[in-house]
Amino acid sequence: MDDGHWVHNIDPFAIRFWGSVGIRWYGLAYLAGFGIAWWLLRRWSSQGRLPLDHQAIADAVLTIGICMILGGRLGYCLFYLDDGLHGPPLAFFRDPLVFFRLWEGGMASHGGVAGLFLGTWWFARRRRIPFLVLGDCVGATTGLGVLFGRIANFINGELWGRPSDVSWAIIFPADPSGLPRHPSQLYAAGLEGLLMLVVALTVHHFHRRPGLTIGATIGTYSIGRFIGEFFREPDPGYELYLGWMSKGQALTIPLFIAAVCFTIYAWRRGHRPEAYSPLSTTQQEAPPPRRSHG
Secondary structure, three states, X not given: OEOOEEEOOOOOEEEEEEOOEEEEHHHHHHHHHHHHHHHHHHHHHHOOOOOOOHHHHHHHHHHHHHHHHHHHHHHHHHHOOOOOOOOOOHHHHHOHHHHHOHHHOOOOHHHHHHHHHHXXXXXXXXXXXXXXXXXXXXXXXXXXXXXXXXXXXXXXXXXXXXXXXXOOOEEOOOOOOOOEEOOHHHXXXXXXXXXXXXXXXXXXXXXXOOOHHHHHHHHHHHHHHHHHOOOEOOOOOOOOEOOOEOHHHHHHHHHHHHHHHHHHXXXXXXXXXXXXXXXXXXXXXXXXXXXOOO
16 A cells, blocks of 8 residues: 555456466456357356357357457557657658557557457458348357456556546556556546446347347447547547547447448348348358359
8 A cells, every 4th residue: 555545456367377488367368258248158158149050159259359359459550659759650651561460468458349349340241141130149258358458458557547536546566657547447448348247238138129239249349438538648649639539439420420330221121030030051161252243
C-alpha cells in the first residue's frame, strides 16, 4: 500500500521458466476465450442452432481466431503505432515489417472486432452457410475474449486509467507519474466484456432474426467502450477530438452505426428459423459456385 492505495504487483506470468520466458496470463486469456467459444458453438450445433458439424466448428474457431489476431495487430499498426519520430499510420508505412514483430506487443480491439467479422464472413462464404447466422453465433461469444483480455491487461499493469483519488485507485509501477489511477481495465472488462456477453447471449437465446445478435454485440461493445474511455488515460501524443473525445471513442462511432444497420435489417426481415437448419457435410465443404464468363 502507498498512501492508502494498493501498488500493483501482479506477475504477468502464470508460469515463468526463466527470465522473460514463460506462459503469460495474456496468452491464457485468449486460450480460455477461444476454448469456451468453441464449446458454445458445438453446443449450438447440437441444438440445431448452427448449421455446422463439430469438425467444421473447430476449423471456424481456428480461422476466425487467426483473423481476429491479425485484425487486432493491423489495427494497432494503423491507428496507434508510434516509433518516436512518426505517428500512425506513417510509422507503419515506413516499417511495415513491424506487423510481424508480435513480441513487441500491440493489439487494437477495434481491429480485432473487424478481423473477427471479416473472418466470419469469409468462412461462412467458403462453407456456403448464411453469414448472419454464423455471425450471430460468433458475436454471442465475443464478449468472452474481451472480458478475459481486459482482465489480462490489468494483470499486465497496462492501459491504466486517469489519475483519481477514489479509495480503489491503484498505483501502477510502470506509470512514471506514480499517481493513483482508475483501474480502467476492470471497468472495461465489465462494460466491454461482461455486459456485451450478457446482452448478446440473451438476444441470441430469445430471437431467430439473423443479424440481430451481431447488432447487439457491436452496439453494446461500442457503447461500453465509449463510456469506459472517460476513465482510461488517453494515449500519449494524441490530441483529443473536439477537445474531449479520445481516438478509441472516435473509432466506436462507425461501429455503432454498423450496429444500428444490422439491427434494423434483422428486425425488418423478422424471424427466419429456416436459416438455422443443419446442412449436410457435402454442402458445408463445397466451395462457392463460380460465375461463368461466357
